[in-house]
Amino acid sequence: MFPLSRGRRLRKTEAIRQMVAETHLSVSDLIAPLFVVEGNNKKEPIASLPGYYRFSVDRAVREAHFLFSQGIRAVLVFARIPVGKKDNTGKEALNPRGLLPRAIRAIKRAVPELCVMSDVALDPYSVYGHDGIVTGRQIDNDATLQVLAKMALLHARAGADFVAPSDMMDGRILKIREILEHHGYQHTGIMAYSVKYASGLYGPFRDALDSAPAFGDKKSYQMDYANAREAIREACDDVAEGADIVMVKPALAYLDIIWRVRQAVKVPVAAYQVSGEYAMVKAAAGKGWLHEQQAMLEILTAIRRAGADLIATYFVYDFLRLQGNENAAF
Secondary structure, eight states, X not given: OTTTOOGGGGGSSHHHHHHTOSOOOOGGGEEEEEEEESSSSOEEEOTTSTTOEEEEHHHHXXXXXXXXXXXXXXXXXXXXXXXXXXXXXXXXXGOTTSHHHHHHHHHHHHOTTSXXXXXXXSGGGBTTOOSSEXXXXXXXXXXXXXXXXXHHHHHHHHTOSEEEEOSOOTTXXXXXXXXXHHTTOTTOEXXXXXXXXXXXXXXXXXXXXXXXXXXXXXXXXSBOTTOSXXXXXXXXXXXXXXXXXXXXXXXXXXXHHHHHXXXXXXXOEEEEEOHHHHHHHHHHHHTTSSOHHHHHHHHHHHHHHHTOSEEEETTHHHHHHHTTOTTOOO
């Protein structure tokens, strides 16, 4: 009770504030998204993700080396598939010599101690830009499961430490876990996009992979942003089916969901600070409307405070620079 108790005593200096801080943010908490494209020695800027690039596999290997040297312990690899290789069956997703398996093999061979996570979904491979096989104008859940399971197995064979199904099809975690177990990949982990909302904040990511839906939207399989209890069911179902890490996506507008999921499960919880969240900060900072570094740290810390053990974020390089890694640039 005031004046015997004064909260400001614990805020008086930076040293005291750091000493009593309840939440800590470390470079090892971060997962770096990594976009790969066909070709050699390529570094393509992504207009809607300022400061972010797509890399050919050789350049992606160099980035992986650099990130690991700076303390990043995990990369999440996505592939931009040429239009001519897209169809409605996921054929290219099952190509052992395809772009994503090649990238996984090359990165894992070059930086074996780096945790390599791979995107498992059909939207980059689909002529329709949807996460599953399209029948009429519907997404065929059960037919999609077969392809996703084979895709996950292909990535495990290529060396992925974790496969990361981002599709939100019902039952895909069980199918993936079963096929991995059956083929002897019981040590390959699954980071499930367990709580992925049908959000308006994915635009820049879809630009990066050319994966926007050609018709309709993804609301029949991604979650309604009005719902919270449903998130707990999805996360708990995925854990029961064999997920090793569950993810909430997006992060900033869903801090309450991260908190609820953290209370409900005993496995690590990841959060994806998505492309739109990143782009909004960059755009506002570019206008001089906010301090970019301060906003970045505040948001990332809030995500950790809400209960996320891991954060996938496009701010990886900015965070490294802020931590004194002066060469932290693409």
